[in-house]
Amino acid sequence: xxxxxxxxxxxxxxxxxxxxxxxxxxxxxxxxxxxxxxxxxxxxxxxxxxxxxxxxxxxxxxxxxxxxxxxxxxxxxxxxxxxxxxxxxxxxxxxxxxxxxxxxxxx
Amino acid sequence: xxxxxxxxxxxxxxxxxxxxxxxxxxxxxxxxxxxxxxxxxxxxxxxxxxxxxxxxxxxxxxxxxxxxxxxxxxxxxxxxxxxxxxxxxxxxxxxxxxxxxxxxxxxxxxxxxxxxxxxxxxxxx
Numbered sequence: 652x653x654x655x656x657x658x659x660x661x662x663x664x665x666x667x668x669x670x671x672x673x674x675x676x677x678x679x680x681x682x683x684x685x686x687x688x689x690x691x692x693x694x695x696x697x698x699x700x701x702x703x704x705x706x707x708x709x710x711x712x713x714x715x716x717x718x719x720x721x722x723x724x725x726x727x728x729x730x731x732x733x734x735x736x737x738x739x740x741x742x743x744x745x746x747x748x749x750x751x752x753x754x755x756x757x758x
Numbered sequence: 759x760x761x762x763x764x765x766x767x768x769x770x771x772x773x774x775x776x777x778x779x780x781x782x783x784x785x786x787x788x789x790x791x792x793x794x795x796x797x798x799x800x801x802x803x804x805x806x807x808x809x810x811x812x813x814x815x816x817x818x819x820x821x822x823x824x825x826x827x828x829x830x831x832x833x834x835x836x837x838x839x840x841x842x843x844x845x846x847x848x849x850x851x852x853x854x855x856x857x858x859x860x861x862x863x864x865x866x867x868x869x870x871x872x873x874x875x876x877x878x879x880x881x882x883x
Contacts, residue, residue: 685869694873
């Protein structure tokens, strides 16, 4: 199985801040990486796929980059609605695996 | 717009079988894509359970494979999950979702683009 490790596990930030979350795979995944946002009591929402492709309807302040084993999600200017938990997911091979999540809280 | 809706008992006794159904609207399962189940224990992360194609082709998480069966009913445009011999560790919110990116039969490992709202299943006597 490919293990996905996110850092940090939690993060405090303010509206307007630039935030970066990192996801590391235990082996190369050739950009087969997706990012999700989850708010309490809701299903995860797809933000990006193929490491850097923005899902339709997702604000452009969200961006993704990376290659090989290391990937990042960046939010360029935090908005109040962005405070949530973020998960990465690899789909390079089965079993499909997720990172443990990064909780983004208001400072 | 593709919509998914999970249904099934919210309470299951230990050692019994958990059964859930996901009804799909806005898209015909027979037209393609893999369809999957993911679960999330309270306060914890996401775990992929398995996925199915309209042909019946399935892929399961090896950690659950011995207890999981996923089936599809194209006439009702729905797919189902059965998890046997449940314990308290199987208590979770169970989500159904579509695997996006491509609709072909080789696209069994993809991201999830449409999700159901989730249903909490508690295992308790």
